[in-house]
Amino acid sequence: MTLRRTALSMALPVFCLGAMSLWTRPAAHWLAQGPLQQGHEEVSCAGCHTPSPGSTRQQVQAKLAYSLGWRAADVDFGNGPVTSDHCLDCHERANERHPIYRFREPRFEPALQQVRADSCLGCHSEHLGERVSAEPTFCRACHADLALTRDPVNIPHVTLIAAGKWSTCLGCHDFHGNHSYDPPTHVQQMIPGAAILGYFHQGAPPYGPFKLFEAVAR
Numbered sequence: 001m002t003l004r005r006t007a008l009s010m011a012l013p014v015f016c017l018g019a020m021s022l023w024t025r026p027a028a029h030w031l032a033q034g035p036l037q038q039g040h041e042e043v044s045c046a047g048c049h050t051p052s053p054g055s056t057r058q059q060v061q062a063k064l065a066y067s068l069g070w071r072a073a074d075v076d077f078g079n080g081p082v083t084s085d086h087c088l089d090c091h092e093r094a095n096e097r098h099p100i101y102r103f104r105e106p107r108f109e110p111a112l113q114q115v116r117a118d119s120c121l122g123c124h125s126e127h128l129g130e131r132v133s134a135e136p137t138f139c140r141a142c143h144a145d146l147a148l149t150r151d152p153v154n155i156p157h158v159t160l161i162a163a164g165k166w167s168t169c170l171g172c173h174d175f176h177g178n179h180s181y182d183p184p185t186h187v188q189q190m191i192p193g194a195a196i197l198g199y200f201h202q203g204a205p206p207y208g209p210f211k212l213f214e215a216v217a218r
């Protein structure tokens, strides 16, 4: 009896460790992720990777139950997925021109087929060493029928849109409206497309250095 108990008490931790090594990803994988984007140098891993609900013991039990078919749904072990809520913890701001929650309205469903504007991760991947991962022409998804009553631009918006010039939009407007920047009224003053792409890939902001809101690292 005591022997069986001892054997069991020794086998259990070994079993648990074995099971855990199957469920947690190996340390090499954890470390092999690509570089964080600029601005996130000071942000800790835990700023975006937070533990999933439940204690380790509860997670192990739930995993075990799932693998034995006693539980319908699997659970996240260790860290849960990164969501927009993590980003908003540091980046929520009052001046947001395109707040993601707006695009959860059903009328934006067709637009979301083109660009996942309802999630930060739809346009910002992490660990790729780039600031923006979307196509710069994504404005098309929502502004195709834009017409200004008094258009101040020398080539009016309707003309730009009719000609399919979707790569010009970011040349005059920042997407979030967080830079103190007035859009020019002449297409000749537009920021060149190469500078926009450079900015997407970590270059200096072409809209000037002044931001209305700046996040704080934690």
Ligand code: HEC
Residues within 6 Å of the ligand: 025, 029, 030, 031, 033, 036, 040, 043, 044, 045, 046, 047, 048, 049, 080, 081, 082, 083, 121, 125, 126, 127
């Ligand atoms: C700004 C947010 C952010 C920070 C900071 C961050 N990550 Fe990530 N990480 C992500 C996102 C987004 C993904 C994509 C997967 C996801 O959505 O869960 C990811 C994925 C990963 C993955 C792959 C996850 C998997 O399930 O395979 C690993 C490993 C990882 N990160 C490690 C790290 C480490 C180590 C650090 C600190 C040096 C770090 N991350 C910092 C956002 C971040």
Ligand code: HEC
Residues within 6 Å of the ligand: 038, 039, 040, 043, 044, 047, 048, 082, 083, 084, 086, 087, 088, 089, 090, 091, 120, 121, 124, 126, 131, 132, 205, 213, 214, 215, 216, 217, 218
């Ligand atoms: C723990 C706080 C924190 C979290 C979480 C966080 N960030 Fe950041 N982020 C910062 C800081 C600090 C900066 C640099 C200051 C700034 O640009 O406002 C930054 C910069 C950025 C920049 C570049 C700004 C620039 O002009 O260079 C982008 C894009 C960005 N974050 C997106 C995200 C996204 C998307 C997520 C979620 C996956 C996220 N951040 C999560 C703190 C955070």
Ligand code: HEC
Residues within 6 Å of the ligand: 084, 087, 088, 091, 100, 115, 116, 117, 118, 119, 120, 121, 122, 123, 124, 132, 134, 138, 174, 175, 176, 177, 178, 179, 211
């Ligand atoms: C539909 C695409 C899209 C989505 C969704 C999106 N972004 Fe962006 N983001 C961009 C583009 C394009 C830029 C570059 C233009 C600019 O600076 O506004 C950018 C720039 C940024 C910057 C740097 C400039 C600034 O405003 O400070 C930060 C920080 C940022 N995004 C954070 C976020 C966060 C946090 C979320 C989710 C709440 C998010 N973004 C969702 C497209 C997107």
Ligand code: HEC
Residues within 6 Å of the ligand: 097, 098, 103, 108, 111, 112, 115, 117, 136, 137, 138, 139, 140, 141, 142, 143, 169, 170, 173, 174, 175, 177
């Ligand atoms: C997912 C849909 C969606 C996408 C994609 C989108 N917008 Fe918008 N945009 C909107 C909505 C909705 C409004 C608010 C219009 C209103 O209030 O009448 C808006 C407003 C604006 C405004 C006016 C903001 C203000 O405060 O007056 C500008 C400028 C703008 N968008 C430019 C862009 C540019 C440039 C792009 C591409 C980089 C883009 N938008 C992509 C939906 C979108």
Ligand code: HEC
Residues within 6 Å of the ligand: 139, 143, 146, 148, 152, 153, 157, 160, 161, 165, 166, 168, 169, 170, 171, 172, 173, 183, 184, 185, 186, 187, 188, 190
């Ligand atoms: C040459 C610069 C320039 C280009 C290119 C440009 N815009 Fe504009 N846009 C402006 C100016 C100037 C205004 C008026 C001032 C303002 O509202 O900020 C404006 C206004 C807007 C508005 C606000 C309309 C309102 O009701 O207030 C939206 C939305 C918009 N632009 C979207 C776009 C989209 C989408 C594109 C790409 C097809 C684009 N712009 C291309 C300069 C430009």
